[in-house]
Amino acid sequence: MRAKRWASTAVLALTVLTLPGAAPGAPLSPAAAGTPAPAAVRNWPVPRPTVLRGWEPPPAPYARGHRGVDLAAPSGTPVRAVAPGRVSFAGRVAGRGVLSIELKNTGTPPLRTTYEPITPGVKKGAEVTAGQVVGTVTGPTPHCPRACLHWGLRRGDTYLNPLSLLNRVPSRLLPVLDVPLP
Template sequence: MRRGTTERIRPGDTLGGALVRLGVEGNTAQAMVAAFGEVFNVRHIRPGDAIRLVLEKTDDGEVPVLLEYRRGPVEEIVVRREGEAWKASLREFDVQVEKVLVSGVLESSLSEAVVAAGERADLAYALADVLAWDVDFYVDPRRGDEFQILVEKRTYQGRLIGYGDILAAEYRGQATGVRRVFLYPNPKTGRPEYYAQDGTSAQRSFLKSPLKFSRISSGFGGRFHPILKYYKAHRGVDYAAPTGTPVWAIGDGVVTRAGWGGACGNMVRLRHANGLETVYCHFSRIAPGIRVGKRVAQKEVIGYVGSTGRSTGPHLHFEVIKHGSHVNPLTLKLPPAEPLPQSELPAFQEAIAEFVEALDGRVYASANDDTEVVGP
């Protein structure tokens, strides 16, 4: 006869400690944890997570025979007794993946427009990430701007689990014009990248904005109003944003300064290729691991908006320096990355033909209204 019992991980707890609380003998708990660790890092178990222990009644009392840990909505780790040993396996549930076209019109903010279209706000953040080289979602959006997103949706039993790749996207903005991008493998690296319809790369050496569009800032007041200005007097741009908004490196570079900068407060300075440098000021805190000499990648978070130093409120002061002279970040023009070679264009056009038709409204219905949206 078997019975199951459930225990939640407590703050500061370990998997072994939770098993012992359930009555598992120390050596057995250790063996179960060791087997568990072969398929999942036990350090990634979080407080509040539940484990289920199955016990079997024997002449010597109840002994553990099975441990289950639900890792997210579609995966489960199972540790079962096989003779005197313990074996772990990862069980994945049947997840449905479908391509859907999500479209909307901005009335207040991008994230609210995506939610109004029946999707989760994290799809808005993914779109902003895809278009980060062309659209500054802190400055460019206007009421009436339109977007389309062809995306893979992952569902389980009618519940939205998450989003896969954005296969194609379009943003029609009053300040940006029309921006269309399509996902396609880079023929040199094999990594998926975004390209315009003519095969030119959608990516550039520098991003349009140093602020990562995130949950923290997506509902920021002052939407559709100027939130930044270029100040010649102090040679940079001020982005008003909530404390804690992530700030990322707008291009690959090396940290040349990280720490207290007087009036600049907590700050980071980066050196990039081709004589370019960028400066980021007034952080509430600098991201862990950011120190002088460290190489950072484009889109790597280097700090968080704050109001340290000489500051009247939370904002990011941002500067771009070219060959020793300050330039206006808002008018800085940089060439795109390498386009697809001419020999690759026929294959590219064939691959994206379906996506072009979707954006042109010739295929795909809108997102399934019957999907239950869950999670953040």
């Protein structure tokens, strides 16, 4: 009976340890998530987002890929800093408003988040706090099928999955009693 209980727990563990937005069955591990492992709690940059397109790291520095995530957000949606930091860029790139924030206490080189297309509400060099409104989403672009915020994350020249910054409640495995094995 005890072996059956532990086997059920193992099955449960394999089914629940996945990343939000990851493919079903994807393991929860820093390597799989592209986790940069900063120590602070993070927040979404827009309220109640839907991920329209996930992070697809390129196989080589200049190869095709998606170097961030697209979050559904209508034009005019406030964009918030996901963590405290300093604005390293606020301006236009390729005709779109872009904001880049270097995050505090995230190692060397520090992590840097980017948001586009937005109208920046802060200037280069400004100190920002987690949750502070730093701009607003501008109209739809050809990048997304509908209005969205492209949220990126880098450490130096390495692109990382920005979803790895989100505060996730750690999984707790409890024994599963009297559940038949599949």
